[in-house]
Amino acid sequence: MDDTVLPETQSPVSPAAATASPDARHDRMSAEARAEIRDMQDAAVPTKRPTVPALEEILYEPLPVLDHGFVRVVDYMGDDAAIVQAARVSYGRGTKRVQDDSGLIRYLMRHWHTTPFEMCEIKLHVKLPIFVARQWIRHRTANVNEYSARYSILDREFYLPAPEHLAAQSSANRQGRGAVLTPEEGDRVLALLRSDAEQTYANYEWMLNSGPEGEPADPARQGLARELARMNLTLNTYTQWYWKIDLHNFMHFLRLRADDHAQYEIRAYADVMMDVLDRWTPIAAGAFREYRLGAVQVSATGIQVVRRLLAGEAVTADTSGLSKREWRELMAALGRDPA
Amino acid sequence: MDDTVLPETQSPVSPAAATASPDARHDRMSAEARAEIRDMQDAAVPTKRPTVPALEEILYEPLPVLDHGFVRVVDYMGDDAAIVQAARVSYGRGTKRVQDDSGLIRYLMRHWHTTPFEMCEIKLHVKLPIFVARQWIRHRTANVNEYSARYSILDREFYLPAPEHLAAQSSANRQGRGAVLTPEEGDRVLALLRSDAEQTYANYEWMLNSGPEGEPADPARQGLARELARMNLTLNTYTQWYWKIDLHNFMHFLRLRADDHAQYEIRAYADVMMDVLDRWTPIAAGAFREYRLGAVQVSATGIQVVRRLLAGEAVTADTSGLSKREWRELMAALGRDPA
């Protein structure tokens, strides 16, 4: 729960990670990191634990997100059968037939029996902009170890949106995005974001006064403590962390963050994590789409509206008893014209 | 968070589990459960994940506790190196040298940097008396799936203490045990515990009116709902659950439950789990003994007492500024005569 701080033996992640290579997957880390990953991917050993071949395929692999970010699956515990096993508190694994496992998992999801899903766990290594990290960390049910800028120096990497993601403030929704900016305004915004990030990073480096081997860059200066210098960085600077969570809370995160209302930048991570979910626990993932992601929560008044419509009544927004916004949302869910 | 309830396909744990076999390990479950365990133990598959051979050795094996209970390690995630990896937020595993891993892990433990230890996870299947389960469940940081007596019928198994554990109320400590009961009183107590458990279980069965195949035992009766009949059972009836927890909270549990102040019956489980810890993360286990289990928290006033003693002052209970109980505890920690 405290800052993770380290004694003297640590070799921080190499600043070389900032050096891009041609391969989209591999330019997000140094050659050294790349080699370490390859070593782990080549070394399989036997285990008696539940194992998921489709997830083993992408284990340790950085899955690219945004311009410099990634999601890496670093470890996992359990599979679809482990959900069944926990629900039954049984000695063996799952049921005799895959179809029974599926029926039970869908039943559990539908009836909000959440504890069996908590019996699976996944651990990710994520690289993400700080402003995304600040939204993400609000999910308190995970374990987190973040790269410490008190202890180490952050890489010179910051998020710059692609032009199609530079959008105006929504006029309908105080927290959403509206139309994409005109090319002229978009270019000016992008230039500002880039130059401000570059300048504040350059000043961060100057304040640190840190040479390539850790010696002072300028021997005549003391250099500012890392824990202070970091305050000069902008919120689009990339950070990274290890993040571990159980399957129930993983899906809860995805329900909120793979949603249209979530900010695009965190949704980009959630979308990649949905693919991870499909590989890891395909049956639970299917149930999740059916009973959560694709489901609709209809309010008590909304259910009355549906009943009246089914009875042939010509219900309107005014006679529905719903607020205008609720009416529009219900009509959208029912595939009807709100007018 | 809700009761785990199951649709119709479940086959409950066989009542045959109550039938004892000669082998102490194997009499805690049915032949069928035994076969399921053997199947899983025989089937190793390759994984790229961190793997702990010493823990794989005992995977799925029921480790006996008390007269009918057990602890089974059902799954695990991570090892000592995973702690290091998370603390560094690094791409590869651990450090180059085991000695460095050890130094870092001890440093983290000593300075209460708890989050790297949260990056390992273990899942146990535990069979335990209900009154022990009620103490255990107070640790809220674990995931739990308990065998449901709303849905299934509990086995005819109850805890009966060995004669040497039948102790009188402590006169010094309102929540502790004192001397072992005399053989006469012990025998009478044991006879009462046994006959009350047998009688209430027999009436539980009668109320359920459930035949061997689930049909009514007496076709002329309806039989009471399981969720109601269970209230007639005594608190020494055995239940079982799946319990999953991260390494940090696992050690926190052990610190409180492997302690002398813990009730013997839960300490018996904690002792077995200490062995599991030693197999799983031996470096963290060593640090845990050094900085938690074997460490002493000396109060602000207590430290002054130690300083005064070191300076040669003849401090007594009266001049120490400590309460009598604190004085005794400090003298015990220092290996000195409290008088």
Next chain:
Amino acid sequence: MDDTVLPETQSPVSPAAATASPDARHDRMSAEARAEIRDMQDAAVPTKRPTVPALEEILYEPLPVLDHGFVRVVDYMGDDAAIVQAARVSYGRGTKRVQDDSGLIRYLMRHWHTTPFEMCEIKLHVKLPIFVARQWIRHRTANVNEYSARYSILDREFYLPAPEHLAAQSSANRQGRGAVLTPEEGDRVLALLRSDAEQTYANYEWMLNSGPEGEPADPARQGLARELARMNLTLNTYTQWYWKIDLHNFMHFLRLRADDHAQYEIRAYADVMMDVLDRWTPIAAGAFREYRLGAVQVSATGIQVVRRLLAGEAVTADTSGLSKREWRELMAALGRDPA
């Protein structure tokens, strides 16, 4: 997280609490407890904190549940306006107009913005049978202090269902209740529950060997330690605890426990707590009924069924794509004949 244990000064709750008085409210505690409650109810002092007169009216008052249980509101923090204040991170309280507060609270509830509801907190003193306590404690997001049977002696009080609640096992639902037992079978069940509880309690007392003033009842015997003797009690014995929870998790508890699928005995507590909610935060309570309790979660396939029905198609269970049980539930929600 540990057992709450106490040094020597504690005077345990008087066994006299078991002595019934004519008044339904007042027979659940001793005259001494009753006097203590009255003292607190008579002593109002000024505060600048948000205060809820409707809740102050019932503060400290035992609200009866089942045959010997109760719920007492012991303290609370916040009100409807505090939800608004937190959502806005504002300096003052709520909005200018109650109507705005209501609109915002309904919006937050509808869009699963849960954190503002976490800013209110309530503390209850609850007396409940142990088997109910075991369901209740599965909600891990609360703070709990339970009366310790290691340290103190439990009162001679146990739950005996009213005849109309003695139901048979449901044939349709493996975890539910079916028809009420015939008077003959019900009488026999009740007699067994009563006699077993009385006998095991009498033996508990005998094993404790504890006289009215704490001296041995029989000087020739040592008496069994409390932490052991308690294992002889049946699961319908009453216990009690202090239970503190935030408003969001309070409503989550009520959503699961005030539901038809919950066991009657815990639902009886949830029903009383719904009344407490109505007094405490009436606007949030209304939103909770509209968007949670009375709402229907329609699955992705279910929404397609509703669309097809609205388009005039004669959808049947077979052509719906839903399981039979899901079809029945959807038809019930829509007020239609499932056939």
Next chain:
Amino acid sequence: MDDTVLPETQSPVSPAAATASPDARHDRMSAEARAEIRDMQDAAVPTKRPTVPALEEILYEPLPVLDHGFVRVVDYMGDDAAIVQAARVSYGRGTKRVQDDSGLIRYLMRHWHTTPFEMCEIKLHVKLPIFVARQWIRHRTANVNEYSARYSILDREFYLPAPEHLAAQSSANRQGRGAVLTPEEGDRVLALLRSDAEQTYANYEWMLNSGPEGEPADPARQGLARELARMNLTLNTYTQWYWKIDLHNFMHFLRLRADDHAQYEIRAYADVMMDVLDRWTPIAAGAFREYRLGAVQVSATGIQVVRRLLAGEAVTADTSGLSKREWRELMAALGRDPA
């Protein structure tokens, strides 16, 4: 757990909050906010709940921290007597005598009986730099509502350290501060921090294109969405949140953050919160200083060293069995020369 987002009725905290007044307490908020606070402070109503006059005195008052931050106590639940009441699960309040309450609270603290302390709760409104907020949020046991920069516009306020807090990186400790910078280097650092923060904020405002009444500042431009523009701000920008936590976790936070190893900027908040603790629960605060803040955790090997010293042995770092750093720390705790 999701972002707190609000519909159209919200009036965001006025940008006028940035305008300083002469009074140190009052320059941290707008005149309007100031008036709202005064209104709440003047309006006392009767309550039967436990009330703490010493805390009521400072209720709602912004306690200044750093150059623009503050801590405001917004609400609280419970007092010292409530800890006792929960530990005893009693009907009335506390014990008959204050001395008994004190003995029990110290006992609970000393023996890590944490749940009674969880029965008190406090709610704070905090204004703090983003880089401090990122450390703070790692304590996951609190409820948080942060001011949303997706929805609203952040004020033009950023933390600039006082010259005496501009320190060099520590050479002994990779995460600490060493000597204060020379005036020349300090001045240059401060000038950079200020100009970068001002420039990035000015560009943030330009990108938003938001006029005083919310209309476009430049009608020819669309303006960038708030959720994107915020990424240009530096990490010393102030944010604010409501933060609610129970007494046990509040003290746990203080143990880690009022510690010498904590970064000065978060320690400044912890110091103010220690004063709040002293007002709120003075007995628990005293026990906390005695058994946590001022206590020393002596390792298993360390205890052997103390025993050997008391026995007159001339233990040295080399013969102690401790690492050099542990030796130094133990000698410091014992008030001895480490040489």
